[in-house]
Amino acid sequence: MTDAEPLRRGWIFDLDGTLTRPQHDFDAIRLELGIPNGEPILEYLARLPVTEAARLHRRLDAIELELATAAQPQPDCAALLEHLSGAGCMLGILTRNSRSNALRCLERIEVMHLFDPACILGREEAPPKPDPGGILSLLGGWQLGPDAAVMVGDFRFDLEAGRAAGVRTVHFDPSGRFPWPTLADHCIRSLADLIEPEAGARTRIQH
Numbered sequence: 001m002t003d004a005e006p007l008r009r010g011w012i013f014d015l016d017g018t019l020t021r022p023q024h025d026f027d028a029i030r031l032e033l034g035i036p037n038g039e040p041i042l043e044y045l046a047r048l049p050v051t052e053a054a055r056l057h058r059r060l061d062a063i064e065l066e067l068a069t070a071a072q073p074q075p076d077c078a079a080l081l082e083h084l085s086g087a088g089c090m091l092g093i094l095t096r097n098s099r100s101n102a103l104r105c106l107e108r109i110e111v112m113h114l115f116d117p118a119c120i121l122g123r124e125e126a127p128p129k130p131d132p133g134g135i136l137s138l139l140g141g142w143q144l145g146p147d148a149a150v151m152v153g154d155f156r157f158d159l160e161a162g163r164a165a166g167v168r169t170v171h172f173d174p175s176g177r178f179p180w181p182t183l184a185d186h187c188i189r190s191l192a193d194l195i196e197p198e199a200g201a202r203t204r205i206q207h
Contacts, residue, residue: 010149017154073109130160159183
């Protein structure tokens, strides 16, 4: 990225597997909820009768609360967020988790103070990714255009949401496999790769 390119002022992060070490065993969660293997959990629940969906959502909330209470930060999570906050960037969370569990998770990994609570969007506040609605809502609140923002995540839903919203996409994958190359503008194995003191808060995204 050259110095002539605009500063990316808005940073939107996925939570589990991105800012925190991955905890969710989605196959085990599907098994416990009686959801067929491979089905996206939230989309499956949305197709159920209201009473059944409500029951399973309560169980899902309980499972995710247990995980949030035990969350551990990714290496360099706090350093990156503090760097971006200190550079005057706006920080947001867009998660398929519930907002209450996201708040608990951020408190657990001791970075909640770096976020405006209004910029933490869970599945109750925005359509689940890969729908871009949550990203567009954050950009509207920040009064930023898509060219000034970045979506950082570890799964294709994060990258698909970013693509649909027109923002830059960063694929975080510590394994280095990066299975969705066409969806990512930039691929990183460490959150520290996004810290560039000499370039302020610019991303290391290349065309």
